[in-house]
Structure formats: C-alpha cells, structure tokens
Amino acid sequence: MSSQCSMEANPLGAAYYADQALQTSATIVENVRLASGTYRVRLEAPELARRVAPGQFLMLRLTGGSDPLLGRPLALYDTWLDADGRPRGVDVVYLVVGRMTSRLAQVKAGDVIETWGPLGNGFSTEPVDHLIMVAGGIGQTPFLALGREALGGRDYGEAVRRPLRAQRATLCYGVRNVDLLAGVDDFRAAGIDVRVSSDDGSVGRKGLVTETLGELLDEAATDPGTSVRIACCGPERMMEAVAHLAIQRGVACEVSLETPMACGIGICFSCVVKVRQPDGEWDYKRTCVEGPVFAAKQIEW
Amino acid sequence: MARARRFHAPVAHGKARRLDSQGCCRHAPFEPSATRYPLSLAPPTSPAAPEIDLRITLGRLTLPNPILVASGTFGYAREMERLVDLSRLGGILPKTVTREARPGNAPWRTVETPSGMLNSIGLDNDGIDAFVEHHLPYLAARGAPIIVSIAGRTAEEFVEMSAMVGDAAGAAAVELNISCPNVSHGVDFGVNGVLCEKLVAACRAACRLPIIAKLTPNVTSIAEIAKAAEAGGADAISLINTCQGMAVDWRRQRPILGNVIGGLSGPAIKPIALRCVYQAAQAVTTPLIGIGGIASVDDVMEFIVAGASAVQLGTVNFYNPTVSMAVLDALPAAIATLGATGVAEVVGSLQLKRN
Ligand SMILES: Cc1cc2nc3c(=O)[nH]c(=O)nc-3n(C[C@H](O)[C@H](O)[C@H](O)COP(=O)(O)OP(=O)(O)OC[C@H]3O[C@@H](n4cnc5c(N)ncnc54)[C@H](O)[C@@H]3O)c2cc1C
Ligand SMILES: Cc1cc2nc3c(=O)[nH]c(=O)nc-3n(C[C@H](O)[C@H](O)[C@H](O)COP(=O)(O)O)c2cc1C
Ligand code: FES
Numbered sequence: 001m002s003s004q005c006s007m008e009a010n011p012l013g014a015a016y017y018a019d020q021a022l023q024t025s026a027t028i029v030e031n032v033r034l035a036s037g038t039y040r041v042r043l044e045a046p047e048l049a050r051r052v053a054p055g056q057f058l059m060l061r062l063t064g065g066s067d068p069l070l071g072r073p074l075a076l077y078d079t080w081l082d083a084d085g086r087p088r089g090v091d092v093v094y095l096v097v098g099r100m101t102s103r104l105a106q107v108k109a110g111d112v113i114e115t116w117g118p119l120g121n122g123f124s125t126e127p128v129d130h131l132i133m134v135a136g137g138i139g140q141t142p143f144l145a146l147g148r149e150a151l152g153g154r155d156y157g158e159a160v161r162r163p164l165r166a167q168r169a170t171l172c173y174g175v176r177n178v179d180l181l182a183g184v185d186d187f188r189a190a191g192i193d194v195r196v197s198s199d200d201g202s203v204g205r206k207g208l209v210t211e212t213l214g215e216l217l218d219e220a221a222t223d224p225g226t227s228v229r230i231a232c233c234g235p236e237r238m239m240e241a242v243a244h245l246a247i248q249r250g251v252a253c254e255v256s257l258e259t260p261m262a263c264g265i266g267i268c269f270s271c272v273v274k275v276r277q278p279d280g281e282w283d284y285k286r287t288c289v290e291g292p293v294f295a296a297k298q299i300e301w
Numbered sequence: 302m303a304r305a306r307r308f309h310a311p312v313a314h315g316k317a318r319r320l321d322s323q324g325c326c327r328h329a330p331f332e333p334s335a336t337r338y339p340l341s342l343a344p345p346t347s348p349a350a351p352e353i354d355l356r357i358t359l360g361r362l363t364l365p366n367p368i369l370v371a372s373g374t375f376g377y378a379r380e381m382e383r384l385v386d387l388s389r390l391g392g393i394l395p396k397t398v399t400r401e402a403r404p405g406n407a408p409w410r411t412v413e414t415p416s417g418m419l420n421s422i423g424l425d426n427d428g429i430d431a432f433v434e435h436h437l438p439y440l441a442a443r444g445a446p447i448i449v450s451i452a453g454r455t456a457e458e459f460v461e462m463s464a465m466v467g468d469a470a471g472a473a474a475v476e477l478n479i480s481c482p483n484v485s486h487g488v489d490f491g492v493n494g495v496l497c498e499k500l501v502a503a504c505r506a507a508c509r510l511p512i513i514a515k516l517t518p519n520v521t522s523i524a525e526i527a528k529a530a531e532a533g534g535a536d537a538i539s540l541i542n543t544c545q546g547m548a549v550d551w552r553r554q555r556p557i558l559g560n561v562i563g564g565l566s567g568p569a570i571k572p573i574a575l576r577c578v579y580q581a582a583q584a585v586t587t588p589l590i591g592i593g594g595i596a597s598v599d600d601v602m603e604f605i606v607a608g609a610s611a612v613q614l615g616t617v618n619f620y621n622p623t624v625s626m627a628v629l630d631a632l633p634a635a636i637a638t639l640g641a642t643g644v645a646e647v648v649g650s651l652q653l654k655r656n
Contacts, residue, residue: 021383023623061620066416066568066596070620099413116384116622262411262418263619265384267376269396269422270411284404284425289380 020051023116035182037096049087053157054146058117059264068099075141095138129226131166136234147192174209178202243296253296259287274300353633354643359588360536362511366391371613372450388444397450402428407559417569421560441471452478467508480517480542491517494529501533511536524584531587539590567616568594582608598631608649
C-alpha cells in the first residue's frame with residue numbers, strides 16, 4: 001500500500017505501519033558469504049516472518065553490549081519456509097561497512113540477535129504489467145521478495161494483505177564491480193529478468209544502471225497498452241537520477257530511502273526527509289513510519 | 302522553510318486496523334508471549350515475593366509506579382501501542398510541544414557515539430493547538446498518567462501553554478522543558494536560578510496541575526537550579542536532559558550533526574545523571590525524577606537509592622522498545638531484595654558512611 005493513499009485515508013496526514021511489529025530474540029540459523037563483504041544472515045523468527053511484506057524492514061541489534069548502541073534497519077531479503085511451507089524466519093542481506101555490520105559478519109549459527117519488526121510501509125501492491133526494479137549496490141536487497149511475489153512465487157504478509165501481481169519483473173542491477181555482485185542466482189531462480197551493469201565493465205554492461213533503465217523505458221513506450229512501474233533502491237544520487245528519469249518519461253516510480261535511523265519505530269524523529277505535500281509545500285516526514293517507500297515525485301531531492 | 306506543520310500523529314491504517322469513533326485504534330491485545338526480554342533481566346516476580354507497593358508521590362501528583370517514559374523518546378505513544386502495554390506505565394511524557402509548530406532541525410539529526418547518541422532534533426512538533434486537539438485525547442484514554450512536556454520561547458509562552466494544558470482534559474501534570482539544548486533560548490530558564498524560580502512560580506499560578514521542572518546538566522551547580530525550582534513551587538524536579546556534545550567527520554572537516562552541536566544521551570551519561578540526582582537530593586526536599594542512560598532495573602534502582610522517587614526511560618526505548626515492560630516486571634523483586642515493601646522506603650537510601 002503506498003503512502004499516498006494512506007494519507008488520503010486518514011485525517012492526520014500520516015501513515016503508520018508498526019501495527020504488526022513485535023520485538024523478539026531470534027536465533028541465527030546461518031550467516032553465509034554471498035560476495036565481497038556481502039553476507040546473508042538467516043534468522044529463526046516465525047511470527048515476524050508471517051507478517052513481513054516486500055519493502056518492509058526490521059531492526060537488528062547485537063545483544064550483550066552498548067557499542068554499537070542502536071539497532072540498524074535492514075530490509076527483508078526473503079522469508080524462508082519450514083517443511084510444510086510455512087514461514088519460519090527471515091533472510092537479510094548486508095554489506096559490511098561499519099560498526100554493526102562488521103560485528104554481524106562474525107555471528108554464528110546458534111547465536112541470538114535482538115530484532116523488532118516488521119516495520120515500514122513496503123512497496124505498492126497495485127497490479128502492474130511490467131515491474132521494473134532498479135538497484136544500486138546493496139540496494140538490491142528489497143527486490144528478491146518483491147519480484148518473487150509479483151511473479152506469483154510467494155505471497156507475503158498476513159492473509160488480509162493483497163499481494164502484488166505483475167506479468168513481468170525485471171531487475172536492473174548496478175554494481176561497482178563483479179566482486180560485489182550478490183544474489184543473482186536467487187533473483188533468476190525466482191523468474192526475475194536480471195540486467196547487470198557495472199562501473200568498470202567487469203560484469204554485465206559497462207555503465208550506469210540508468211542507461212539500462214532508459215532502454216527498457218524506450219521499449220515499453222512502443223507498447224502503450226502495457227503498464228509500467230519502477231521500484232528503486234540504492235545510493236541517494238542514483239535514486240534521484242532514476243526519479244528524474246521516471247518523472248520525465250511519465251512512469252510511476254517508487255523509491256525506498258535509506259535514511260539513517262535510530263529507532264525504526266517512529267519515536268525519535270531522526271529519520272526525517274523532505275516530503276512534498278498535496279499543497280506543494282514540503283514537510284519533514286519520518287522515513288521509518290511514513291516510508292521507507294515513497295512515490296519518487298513526493299521527495300524533495 | 303517548511304510551511305506550518307501537518308500533524309505528525311501516526312494513525313491506524315489499512316485493513317488490519319479499524320478506527321473507532323474517536324479515531325483511536327483497536328487491535329489484538331498485547332502479546333507477551335511474542336515478546337522476550339533481554340536475558341540479563343530478572344524474570345517476572347515469583348509468586349512467593351511479597352506485595353510491593355509501587356505507588357509514589359510527587360508533590361500533588363501520585364503515580365501508580367515509578368517507571369515513566371521520557372519526552373522525545375516515546376513519540377506520542379501511539380507508535381508504541383503495539384509493542385508496549387501503555388496502561389502499565391507509571392507515566393507517559395509525549396514529545397515536547399511548543400506554542401507554534403516547528404519543523405525541527407535539518408538532518409543529520411542523530412549520530413551514534415560510544416554507548417550513547419547525540420541528537421539535534423530541535424523540537425520538531427505540530428504545536429500545542431494540534432497537540433491538544435489530536436494527541437491529548439488519544440493519550441488520555443490509554444490508562445497511564447499523561448505528563449505534558451512544554452517549551453516556550455518566553456516566560457509568557459510557558460505560562461500560556463501551562464494554562465492551556467491545565468484547561469484541557471486529560472493531562473495529569475505539566476513538565477517544563479527548560480533544558481532543550483537544540484533550540485535558541487531553550488535553556489535560558491534552566492541555567493539562571495532567578496529566571497527559573499519566577500517561571501515555575503508563574504506556571505504554577507496559571508495551571509491547576511502539578512508542575513515539574515526538567516533541568517539541564519549543562520550548568521555549574523545543579524543544586525542551585527534545583528533550589529530555584531523548589532523555591533518556585535515545583536511539585537517535582539526531573540533531571541537530567543541531554544549533555545551538550547559534538548561529533549566531527551575529520552576527513553570531510555565537517556560537524557556530523559546538521560545543527561553542529563547536539564545533546565548526548567544513553568548509557569554514556571548515566572554517571573553524570575546519577576551525580577546530578579545525588580547533588581539535587583542533598584539540596585532540596587522536592588521529589589526528584591531521575592533520567593539519563595537508564596536501561597535496566599539495576600539502573601532504576603541506582604537512581605532510586607541515589608534519591609529519585611521515579612525515573613524516566615529515554616534513549617533505551619529506541620534500542621529496546623519493550624524495556625519498560627521488562628523493568629516493571631523486575632522492579633518488585635529488586636525492591637524486595639533491599640528488604641523493603643514499597644518504593645518510597647528506598648528512595649534516597651544511599652549510605653554515605655561505611656559501617
Ligand atoms: C529502510 C532501510 C533498509 C536498509 N536495508 C539494508 C540492507 O538490506 N542491507 C544493508 O547492508 N544495509 C541496509 N540499510 C543500511 C543499514 O541500516 C546500515 O546503515 C548499514 O548497514 C551500516 O551500518 P553499520 O553499523 O555497519 O555502519 P555505521 O558504523 O553506522 O556506518 C555506516 C556508514 O555511514 C556513515 N554514517 C553512519 N552514521 C552517520 C551519520 N549519523 N552521519 C553521517 N554518516 C554516518 C559512516 O561514516 C559509515 O560510512 C538499510 C537502511 C534503511 C534505512
Ligand atoms: C532523540 C531525542 C529527543 C529528545 N527530545 C526531548 C524533548 O522533546 N523534550 C525533552 O524534555 N527531552 C528530550 N530529550 C531528552 C530525554 O528526554 C532525556 O532527558 C535524555 O535523553 C536523557 O535520558 P536518556 O539517556 O535515558 O535518553 C530527547 C532525547 C533524545 C535522545
Ligand atoms: S528512526 Fe526513529 S523516528 Fe524514524
């Protein structure tokens with residue numbers, strides 16, 4: 001459900017999604033390397049797994065210390081299922097960059113980690129013919145679950161939630177170099193058409209992800225009967241470029257912002273971003289409860 | 302500049318929830334089974350533990366227990382209703398409200414530091430009119446005492462807002478935030494004893510509710526300001542607000558916070574807060590509310606023994622959202638450990654001489 005519709009639906013002009021959230025100590029099932037500095041950690045957390053939807057995130061916090069003090073928001077990569085096909089836990093993919101992720105890379109099966117979620121709004125579930133997902137670097141993490149659901153592979157969240165459906169799902173995935181390319185087999189196994197590009201040409205086409213996107217949009221423009229929507233996540237400047245391209249071409253576009261967060265649940269007011277209001281003025285909105293997914297045209301870049 | 306603010310309240314949304322007539326949300330009840338507390342915390346009181354009286358009195362204000370949540374660290378409580386049984390809290394302090402809406406400071410607004418965090422939120426809020434209309438009715442129906450935190454730019458604004466909160470139904474007390482380091486004039490009344498006393502007295506005269514003064518640690522003598530608040534007639538004194546601090550990105554040669562300087566909170570400031578509570582307890586008889594780095598029942602007990610009648614949990618809500626419930630579960634056993642039957646008995650029970 002996109003944040004715009006909820007704003008219309010309630011008089012206070014704010015969305016709120018932590019209505020599914022719970023806090024729990026989750027056991028680590030595995031923590032495996034996918035690419036250079038990139039890992040997938042699997043948590044056992046059935047109640048969280050049952051509720052979480054594509055584009056939502058959870059907060060993860062290492063137990064037993066006060067440095068790093070705060071939890072970190074990490075996107076849902078996928079849920080994993082038990083033998084009977086019921087959600088048993090969640091997978092999160094992370095890149096080692098700083099205090100928390102460098103320690104997370106050390107955790108082992110059987111260790112326990114504190115988590116709360118699911119949080120945030122998630123991507124729109126409005127049906128579309130062609131879903132184009134655009135990822136920069138570790139920004140690819142929300143798109144496995146999104147693409148899987150769009151193609152009918154798995155429905156996420158509570159039964160009351162409407163799943164997303166699309167005829168086609170393409171992932172334009174830009175990386176700096178081949179060493180950082182992660183999870184492509186997962187995406188392809190889910191039926192997603194993956195178009196890789198890299199800054200140095202070490203994998204896929206050499207160049208920016210926006211070039212691949214531009215070509216896809218050109219192609220789509222020849223078939224006006226096909227509806228297209230872009231979902232984008234990555235470095236801010238890349239999201240800004242994608243947003244401008246989408247607006248220029250008149251294509252619907254959602255971006256998932258990675259604003260720094262201290263709580264993830266709406267109580268600290270640190271994660272604000274300038275969001276354009278229906279009257280054209282901007283206002284600071286909390287990414288964790290009003291987002292992280294916003295319509296690209298709402299963001300004051 | 303942003304225009305006047307929209308209301309920040311998160312409200313019920315979508316299929317899973319329905320709005321009732323007051324715009325409040327109904328949901329499935331709190332599920333303690335789904336929520337596990339940190340292993341370091343004691344399990345809920347055993348049935349064998351004696352009845353412990355958790356009630357405390359702060360001047361004209363009586364609270365069901367001493368575990369409160371601090372202003373600015375609990376949103377407007379709606380955000381927490383799924384994670385915490387709000388009705389169990391000894392008191393809820395919603396985010397400080399100002400006379401007019403304020404957009405708050407530019408990002409970055411927070412940065413993590415060793416065992417703490419710096420913030421420069423800048424009193425981002427929708428203004429007192431919106432607060433009284435949209436937040437207070439919701440808060441008042443949660444079953445916990447609501448202590449409304451206000452900050453004025455001038456004494457007149459403080460007095461006017463105290464009166465407004467007193468006139469509106471639903472609040473149990475007013476906390477004067479005379480200690481916000483992130484807005485200009487935010488601390489004038491918290492660093493000058495004469496101004497502090499006059500302000501507290503004027504607010505007390507204008508408002509039927511108990512008045513609490515919240516002090517900043519960024520002063521030469523906390524005892525002096527506490528005495529001034531007492532002389533002004535404060536029902537209780539909260540301490541401390543954040544300690545001023547700063548973070549620098551030397552590679553970019555820039556401050557990290559958008560506002561350059563911010564307020565430090567979290568476990569890193571607990572010793573400073575304990576020292577302030579202890580010094581204030583020596584100087585005044587007005588009841589104290591301890592704040593600063595409290596993260597566990599052990600921390601709560603340290604503040605109570607040092608002289609606090611109640612405590613507020615702050616930053617810990619960010620990194621352990623259900624902590625208030627865990628602390629409440631563990632508190633009776635901790636009191637019993639000291640051989641006491643009520644919280645009030647152990648307040649300020651610090652032994653200074655070795656026997
Ligand atoms: C909704 C959402 C979803 C996310 N999903 C993922 C995901 O799926 N995978 C993933 O790997 N990451 C994800 N992130 C990012 C993640 O939350 C962490 O920020 C990241 O993992 C770094 O954490 P760290 O503790 O390792 O690094 P930190 O030690 O926090 O540092 C990270 C980097 O940011 C800089 N930095 C940190 N804080 C500040 C500050 N206040 N001001 C300026 N610079 C700062 C540091 O200098 C450093 O370069 C997501 C973020 C959001 C908001
Ligand atoms: C992000 C943040 C926002 C805060 N906002 C307010 C506020 O609006 N009003 C106020 O009186 N105190 C505010 N405080 C201060 C806290 O209420 C508390 O006094 C302080 O953080 C010390 O306690 P702690 O270490 O437990 O967090 C804020 C603190 C933080 C971290
Ligand atoms: S991260 Fe705390 S309000 Fe969004």
